[in-house]
Amino acid sequence: MELNSKIPTGPLSEKWTKYKTEQKLVNPANKRKLDIIVIGTGLAGASAAASFGELGFNVKVFCIQDSPRRAHSIAAQGGINAAKNYPNDGDSVQRLFNDTIKGGDYRAREANVYRLAEVSNNIIDQCVAQGVPFARDYSGLLANRSFGGAQVSRTFYAKGQTGQQLLLGAYGALSKEIEKGTVKMYARREMMDLVIVDGRARGVIVRNLVTGDLERYSAHAVVVASGGYGRVFFLSTNAMSSNGSAIWQCYKKGACMANPCFTQIHPTCIPVHGDYQSKLTLMSESLRNDGRIWVPKDAEKARLLREGKIKATDIPEEERDYYLERRYPSFGNLVPRDVASRAAKERCDAGYGVNNTGRAVYLDFKEAIQRLGKQAVEEKYGNLFEMYERIVDENPYVTPMMIYPAVHYTMGGLWVDYELQTTVKGLFAAGEANFSDHGANRLGASALMQGLSDGYFVLPYTMQNYLADQINEKPLATNLPQFEEAENAVRQRITRILSINGDITTDTFHKRLGRIMWEKVGMSRTEQSLKEAIEEIKELRSEFWQKVKVPNIEGMNTELEKALRVADFLEMGELIARDALMRNESCGGHFRAEYQTPDGEAKRDDEHYAFVAAYEFQGVDNEPILHKEELKFENVELKQRNYK
């Protein structure tokens, strides 16, 4: 297999225009004869499905929830980036490109990132036209705020519910197409397998989560926009049904997985409190605009805080260590996520952590309340403060918030070329499900941008370029042997899992996997911890297949749904650890303790690791084949990231 990224030739700023000018198109009469399957209805899936429908293709779209409006994009709080430069503070497409490449620690493909920056402005125009109620100032024009990793204000937002509003915009567009009949919606369905006919993706097997039936659907192309795989860590900010199974089935059918070890640990989450805890809650990074992060200077005081003998408000100003402002004076509390997360871990590991667990730092709004007034702070962050109080039972206007890093996003995903096509012909991946734009670390407010860029402005073009050669292909009957075979394999897997009837629940296995991942493949990794993790995951996997207890229920079976996903996570965790072990450098969210600068920053090795690691499946118990896509940087100079 050879990785061909299909980057158009020519200067960076002209590549996308050149592509669009030269690509093949499908005429309207032929579009009607072509079917596209879209898996997932988050920002990428919903926007792609709606746009395909508008162009005249027949679209079948699947989601796991009861309604397409509930996809996890809805939970994104802070905002969406664009290079509009409305505040006149020096932003441009080039600068958004530079920041994204640098923020990703030089492990993303230049051409993709430039295109992302280029279409970012179209996204804002599109969303406003859809009636997305972005925040505005008194002039009636759009308001902006700043976010981690940037020195300009380029983030558009809708209160603390930007993801919700953008998703509802895309859901509206999707609903319009459903009403028109160009898009057929299948809710409460989970993708179980990809069907390949003559070397091309031509269909899927899905499980109807209400009836438990397996269903077959065929198409001329398949788009996987099923989100990320952060729940391999069990505790994450992802939704309960977020999973990696759709992309994992694609991987097993020949699509390469790229940079699986690049996971993002978000610095501002509500700390863990107990064993029964099912998920973690993110507090928008926008809080770092006004909140100041600190721990006590004195470890003894930290101990008293942990034991509940004193309160945060008892620590006077001069005894507080605002460690981000101290270490990174020019970016301060607004350093990128990976830097902020590691710095929190470093302080807690050194014994300065607070909360009864010692795994928390303070995010303090005292100064902001003094400077702006309580009302202004409430206007900006009121809903976040309320959410915090509901969960922690403390009032953040009075007591500083406690935060700790948590798994939030996976930069890795299916390898895709410039057209967002995987190594399987006709199989495309969009949004968090692909690896393409964020390198080793994603900047805040860039996930929404990428999801909508892929769905509204990239796939509608590149899909036509692919389908132009497929216009003579008739729709496939789903009784072909390839469908039969795929469905039988899924059925066997289900039967096998149901027949184990052990005595350990799926959640218990998931938590044990999560613990291995967090401790040994988490924020800081070493050669030794990774080698141990690989062995432990293998053992856990074999135990799972002997001892898991899944009730054998006809029809809806929520435990079976979980077990099938965890079975995949138990394979995926191993690949993540393998990738982290292979990458003998630190970059972005991937921090190998052996590779750091004297002052504890990530130390890249551009000479040996400036490549995308793409893995080709060779069987569950065999090592995958590693393919390397060399990253060529012709427009930026590779530098040690410096936020000081």
Place this chain on the structure above:
Amino acid sequence: MNITLKIWRQHNASSKGQLVEYQLNDVPAEASFLEMLDILNEQLVLKGDEPIAFDHDCREGICGACGLYINGHPHGRLKNTTTCQLHMRKFKDGDTITVEPWRSEAFPIIKDLMVDRTALDKLIQAGGYISVHTGGVPDANAIPINKRNADLAMDAAACIGCGACVAACKNGSAMLFVGAKVSQFALLPQGQVESAERVQKMVARMDELGFGSCSNTYACQAECPKGISVTNIARMNRQFLAAKIAEPL
């Protein structure tokens, strides 16, 4: 804390359901309501019983998937709170908690506490959007929008589509849900082009789908976890009347 739960169990849409009692001990006060159900389900699975089916996903109060009728209130008694954000510290040791699904003609039960809310999607499909296509739209700042109206549009758009308003209404009306969507676009210049058509189509679809009428009890507003105001219903009524007279479909 120790609690007694009375939970609605129903095998599928066509079978008969009943409240089943469960005793649950040592529930941590910091657990969310859904985490408490996770603990119960874990015990049921280990005993070889069927776990309780309920909808849930983001568990941070924004996806709108969860929705349980707790002690006679949608999402429980706590104001402005979804089921997933309700925590056990709001209950007392020894409490008996009754948990039922949304009950409304438009939301048939699928299993246990899980209902089919496809009708809400169909309402949006009737016109709850601005019909722009991708691309070819004006610059985002081409049309300034009064901040007050933009903020009010945001307040209306905050609806999470959980269906608590319908479940709370004695008539099973979806007026708050539709009113919020109609209002969002009525308040924005971009929404004006289709406003007369939108409100009439959505109201007609509401009747088709078996939602009841509004009799102004405001139970919807009282129970809405996102604090959506009934002024949105008034705005929709005004729009509807004007559209009926000026531009009937």
